[in-house]
Amino acid sequence: AKAMGRGNYQFYSEEMNARTLDRLTLESGLRHAVERGELQLKYQPQIDLADGAILGAEALLRWQPAGQQLVMPDAFITIAEETGLIVPIGEWVLRTACAQQVAWRQAGLPDLRIAVNLSARQFRQPGLDAMVARVLADTGCAADRLELEITESVLMERPDSAAETLQRLSDMGVQLAIDDFGTGYSSLSYLKRFPINALKIDRSFVRDIAAKRAASNDDGAIAAAVIALAHSMGLTVVAEGVETEQQRDFLRQLHCDQAQGFYFSEPMSAAALEHLFIQGAAS
Numbered sequence: 001a002k003a004m005g006r007g008n009y010q011f012y013s014e015e016m017n018a019r020t021l022d023r024l025t026l027e028s029g030l031r032h033a034v035e036r037g038e039l040q041l042k043y044q045p046q047i048d049l050a051d052g053a054i055l056g057a058e059a060l061l062r063w064q065p066a067g068q069q070l071v072m073p074d075a076f077i078t079i080a081e082e083t084g085l086i087v088p089i090g091e092w093v094l095r096t097a098c099a100q101q102v103a104w105r106q107a108g109l110p111d112l113r114i115a116v117n118l119s120a121r122q123f124r125q126p127g128l129d130a131m132v133a134r135v136l137a138d139t140g141c142a143a144d145r146l147e148l149e150i151t152e153s154v155l156m157e158r159p160d161s162a163a164e165t166l167q168r169l170s171d172m173g174v175q176l177a178i179d180d181f182g183t184g185y186s187s188l189s190y191l192k193r194f195p196i197n198a199l200k201i202d203r204s205f206v207r208d209i210a211a212k213r214a215a216s217n218d219d220g221a222i223a224a225a226v227i228a229l230a231h232s233m234g235l236t237v238v239a240e241g242v243e244t245e246q247q248r249d250f251l252r253q254l255h256c257d258q259a260q261g262f263y264f265s266e267p268m269s270a271a272a273l274e275h276l277f278i279q280g281a282a283s
């Protein structure tokens with residue numbers, strides 16, 4: 001809609017914020033985002049493909065600067081990473097997500113697993129394991145209810161120190177997942193050296209295998225092989241970005257364990273997720 005009069009300013013200023021939020025504006029805003037309480041988490045349910053039960057949720061970060069439009073992570077995570085702001089922001093995410101896990105449990109929900117994304121910078125931060133241990137102790141979240149998600153590229157950079165970091169987290173009982181699998185360069189067998197629990201198949205891969213199923217069996221065969229190999233390594237397989245019933249059915253046929261995606265649910269507020277369970281229990 002076209003704004004008029006004094007609304008004009010508002011219109012163009014919003015437009016600018018949406019499109020051209022320049023680096024400096026983002027950076028200085030982000031610097032105060034935690035203390036100003038402008039960060040929030042959405043939670044996307046993770047579904048058991050066998051029976052449709054919600055097993056857990058992935059915490060996804062949003063930034064709501066006062067009087068401005070909601071900023072999605074793709075617009076600010078890189079800057080947070082480059083400036084190092086991801087370290088305090090990431091700690092806030094972890095603390096908030098773990099506290100939420102406990103709050104859900106106390107509200108009578110099942111003991112959900114909470115998945116939290118770790119960026120490369122956070123992963124390399126000295127004392128990561130101590131920080132995680134502190135947050136778990138402070139919030140009362142059980143270590144095995146927390147799953148940390150890292151991408152393959154983070155592991156590939158410095159595999160030896162990555163393996164040590166993962167081992168320390170694993171020794172604490174924290175669950176570890178490889179995020180965006182299929183977009184990187186590594187093979188499953190390469191991942192054998194890391195103490196990981198789960199593999200999250202990237203949504204581009206999910207889209208491809210389901211779309212090409214009718215035309216050729218090759219992609220389906222590759223997906224089936226990946227899932228079977230992951231299972232033989234004791235990994236849980238989670239499909240990301242499941243948007244259609246067809247994709248869900250196909251993944252089920254391939255014995256994929258869990259799924260996440262708009263077909264089941266978009267990322268939602270903690271209260272909305274809680275509501276899902278209350279509704280479910282009542283019906």
Ligand code: C2E
Pocket residue numbers: 044059060061072073074077090093117118119179180203240241242243260261262263267
């Ligand atoms: P990701 O970890 O791969 O998270 C999944 C993204 O896919 C989320 O986008 C989610 O909303 C979206 N998604 C879920 N289901 C579907 C679907 O069915 N179709 C489509 N098209 N998309 C779907 P979001 O929330 O915008 O997050 C983008 C990325 O930002 C995340 O990708 C993650 O890499 C990063 N991120 C988000 N929160 C955090 C955080 O707390 N810390 C760090 N370091 N990174 C984060």
Ligand code: CA
Pocket residue numbers: 058117149179
């Ligand atoms: Ca993720």
Ligand code: CA
Pocket residue numbers: 179180200202240
């Ligand atoms: Ca992902």
Ligand code: CA
Pocket residue numbers: 180
């Ligand atoms: Ca991603």
